[in-house]
Amino acid sequence: MAATTSPMASQLKSGFTTKALVVPKGISGPALRGFPSPRRHTSFTVRAIKTEKPTYQVIQPLNGDPFIGGLETPVTSSPLIAWYLSNLPAYRTAVNPLLRGVEVGLAHGFLLVGPFVKAGPLRNTEYAGAAGSLAAAGLVVILSMCLTMYGIASFKEGEPSIAPALTLTGRKKQPDQLQSADGWAKFTGGFFFGGVSGVTWACFLMYVLDLPYYFK
Structure with a gap:
């Protein structure tokens, strides 16, 4: 075998x-x-290398708190931008609302005359200046009425200001009187007076003094 x-x-x-x-x-x-x-077959794992220096985020939550709902960017957090915004009439809380309204009205009334003179329906006639000035004054009246309606709908007579009394850093401040019925009424009156005054001043410079402006 x-x-x-x-x-x-x-x-x-x-x-x-x-x-x-x-x-x-x-x-x-x-x-x-x-x-x-x-x-x-061989297998290997790819891992990210840890950087020695921590990365810096350009856009961050406001004051490091994501629940505020705002972001800090190089534009909004710039000292130059903050200085510019804090000097606008709407954010100068230490100034009387009446004076703030006059300042805003003067700027708008003065600048509204030119577009109505050059782009109005009577721009090619000899009445272009008068018609443009009246149209600008009429727009100031309409805007003043809109401000009045907004104040009636948003603020109640006799109630204190609804503006916050604390800053985002926790510092106490005086509430803005503009955010109240009385303060908004003063702002509206100042806007109407300043707007009409701005229109009158622009018309006076162009057609009474006859200065060599382009918008004539």
Whole structure:
């Protein structure tokens, strides 16, 4: 039995140790060797490198509090922008609302005359100056009426100012009197007076003194 199995065992052993040539049938070509063993795949993990210096965010929540709902940007947090906005009449809380309204009205009334003179329906007639001045004064009246309606709808007579008495940093301040019925009424009256005065001053400079302005 051992004699009969030894040639078979040696044949199987030689078959496993040597690579046999596989000749495809019906295909003319060179002989193919047996399939090689599968290749070994390696895996690695890519990790971000930690920077030694912490990164600086240009846009941050206002005062570091995301629940305020505002953002600090290089524009809104710039000292120059803050200085400019704090000097506008709407944000000068220490000034009487009447004077603030006069200042806003003078600027708007003075600038409204030119567009009505040059772009109005009577711009090509000799009445362009008078018609433009009257139209600008009429717009000042309409804006004053709109301010009055807003004050009646937003503020109740006799109630204190609804402006916050605390800043975002927790500092106490005097509430803005503009955010009350009396303060808004003073602002509206000042706007009407300043607007009409601005229109009158622009008309006086252009058509009474006859100064060489472009908007004539």
